[in-house]
Amino acid sequence: MILVTGSAGFIGSNFVLDWCALHDEPVMSLDKLTYAGNLENLASLNDNTRHTFVQGDIGDAELVARLLAVYRPRAVINFAAESHVDRSIHGPEDFIQTNIVGTFHLLEAVRAYWGALNDSEKANFRFLHVSTDEVYGSLAKDEPAFTETHRYEPNSPYSASKAASDHLVRAYHHTYGLPVLTTNCSNNYGPYHFPEKLIPLLIVNALAGKALPVYGDGQQIRDWLYVKDHCSAIRCVLEKGRLGEVYNVGGWNEKANLDIVHTVCDLLDELRPMKPGSGESSVVSGADLAVTHLPLSTYRSLITFVTDRPGHDRRYAIDARKIERELGWKPAETFETGIRKTVQWYLDNQGWVGNVLSGNYRQWVEKQYGE
Template identity: 60%
Template sequence: MKILITGGAGFIGSALIRYLLTETGHSVINVDKLTYAGNLESLKPIESSSRYSFEQADIGNAAKMEQLLREYQPDAIMHLAAESHVDRSIDGPAAFIETNIVGTYVLVEAARHYWQSLPEAKKAQFRFHHISTDEVYGDLIDDDSLFTEQTPYAPSSPYSASKASSDHIVRAWHRTYGLPVVVTNCSNNYGPYQFPEKLIPVVMLNALEGKSIPVYGNGQQIRDWLYVDDHARALLLVLEKGKIGETYNIGGHNEKTNLSVVQSLCRILDELQPDKPGGISSYQELITYVKDRPGHDLRYAIDATKIADQLGWTPKETFETGMKKTVQWYLNNLDWCRHIQDGSYRRERLGLGEA
């Protein structure tokens, strides 16, 4: 297939593109606006592939989206472009409304017009895959309950509300216009190339520099952790074999409190990077509790039975194996992190039109 991927310079999008170009014969058109979290360095392993094309563009630009669809004639769209950091959504929700809601509307409309113009054979094969989050479900009070595909939406933050809105838009375009869509909602991703504002890279980099490791509240918020390469495999499987109009939850089967995740990272660092800063005996000494985030959901947990039973997907990585791979990757790629921290990853885009 020829697959147009939005947000392909982001964390999950770049993992998906690397997987597609190294493990399959599919071709990829990467459409990314290159906001602060878009990093083309994450795509260097595949950027020279003859099956890869990059277009710097905003999904909210209707004329540009329609032009790219006409030009590349993709067989499928995988929509990952989104503002995705909860803290940023609390401080400045407008960008989340603009990208996640308005941008999705513009893209799905362009996709509808393109799909309706296709010959019948290509029209029947076309798919629009919308990639979303488990945060749209709110949080779980009962320790034994899990998010299923039928769980009512109850978003808590501007970010999750904007993603819930985008989910509803995509499903409405299927119901009203017949656009062939599939939707996936995933749990917390982790792994290589994650932007250093999320929990795991923040812990890693602060620890290595001897800085305090911030933990919100008491650290007892529970998340289900999914290794990003496992997620990439699941996304392609849903695109290829998922039933039109259906939703599939993708989870890692790894429920952990935020505090236990931080402690696990510190233990792995103690093992892999024993030369510690500041004379500390363990990186856990750097853990500091900070004021909790407003509206912080207590627990997320995904029931991934449907994708396992219907499509045969289960995660390959355990929390322990995936986390150790992640820590080792960061230790081997500190230059990648430093380019983000000092802003040089953005200055290198001058040739692409962004300072």
Template identity: 60%
Template sequence: MNQLLVTGGGGFIGSNFVFLTQLNSNTATINLDKLTYASHPHTLQALSQIPNYHFIRGDIDDQNLVTRLLQDYQPDAIINFAAESHVDRSIANPNEFIQTNVVGTANLLETTRLYWQELDAPQKSAFRFIHISTDEVYGSLGPQDPAFSETTPYAPNSPYAASKASSDHLVRAYFHTYGLPTITTNCSNNYGPYQFPEKLIPLIIAQALNQQPLPIYGDGLNVRDWLYVEDHCRAILTVLERGEMGETYNIGGNSEKTNLAVVKEICELLNELVPKPGFDYQSLITFVKDRPGHDRRYAINCTKIKRELGWQPQETFSSGLRKTVQWYLKNQAWVNAVNTSDYQNWLAQQYGIKP
């Protein structure tokens, strides 16, 4: 691929993907991002230093803008990361999620279809549209239920999950109706560098370093499969290069952990890396009122992508978490830039943690 259009490349997973693609200096990357609260200025500054990188501020919902970008840059593939992705915020304001994740994806697909249909035969055959989704579309599992596979029926339980399920169905429809060469990936919980600290792992690291309460919803026994972000990005590149058109691939980290276990492991790492005599970071653990409709367990069966495309995660949860904690320790300026009054007010609203 010589030209990639990455939507949402200023966010957590998208930015990590852009960094990874630039290991191949022959690939030009066009990053379309509307820069919501989760797009960090330091991340954008780091991306701007990359050769063959072009940033355009804008929305996938803007069909005129997307049409112009497609005509100007003639991308070989579109990687669609653009999405509102935080469950808590979807509960507070579902309409934003419907607008971006459903309407925005629909408009992006239609604009892409019109562009793709005008390509010559070799370009048309080589073109790819990769849609990045989530395991949350599958709903919640019981303790003994088998992990989600690509054939698990959709049963979304939050406005976020429902909006992503809707976008997945639209992508599928554009493949089956128009022949648009689409592939969907459904990933488990990502963690790693550049993640906005509203998500569990960076939130706990930031709170612990400030010796503030470490909020855990309910009893802390909700289970997630944890996937290191660089492993996820390598999987996306694998799908881009070798994936079958019209298929779905589940991407997981083979690391089921309760939220409580994750928080305790972070505390153990901080006790080692940032020790305070006579103090244990676990003493900051605070259980708070549970999230409405909180799914109990997610688990990903990623046998298909391993069997058909040869991908598997390179990091264990312990190795990935250590890298993640070390990154946040080394990048405190990045973290501090997020610590605005709006962010503190959000913590107070969600967890009852006062600034």
């Protein structure tokens, strides 16, 4: 079997769902179930005897050691992380504890387990660490995309904590021989994405007739990767990746944030048009500052520019040629096909969205975008 940490989060749950659909090999899921860990993501596996879920923290060394001893996985895939940049700016301590200290405790437990395996089991074991392109820092508009040898230059508490965890994983390979693999992915999007991230936030707010917040001028560029493509890349690296190697995973889809906003608005106009009279916008004009109310006809009318966040990286871009050259992987989805599937999923799963929108989430959005 395999052990998947962070399995109730956005990418982790998609990985587990896809794994169970494609493989007969059992999965042990471990997740702390913080704000971004949603057990409802795995609800379709409730009756699946090949899936076992345990609520717990990767920093709980005793728990992890017990799970490894009882279930004896042939691989550990580590998705567990605090991953929301804005939250790391407001409260970095959780990111240090989970992403650095938690990864350390997980590595220690895995090292002890692996060290006690017989030679055949040792040779077949893998520890796959899932990381981010944000560890590389920010690119100028005309700079080449990040390769696996790009210098680490993290610019937020989140990316700095992930960079530290990457270095720990590398060190455990070179010092102890632990058979590790690391992937650094670009911005993911798709089903089960927590609605404080850009694309789901846009969909949720637009359907509610609320403002669509855009940081700064909206020209921050990201490489967008459909989450199902990311999951297929991880399966590929787990199966064929060279020990100790890093593989960058990207979608070859560099888009400015404002372009993403426009695309989502246009898809919603097509798939779920605004009802006539469902809202209105206000325009102030004239010397007497008279207010004219205009009917909302498209979701683009809800776009609102807000103050940029501190230290906002301008551009990320992934060079994913290594994983294609060595392992034969490349994304199956274009941005156009992936974003359409994503918007349609949120329209079709309003019950899931409603359950996620807890009081804590609404307070967070108000805190982050209220000013």
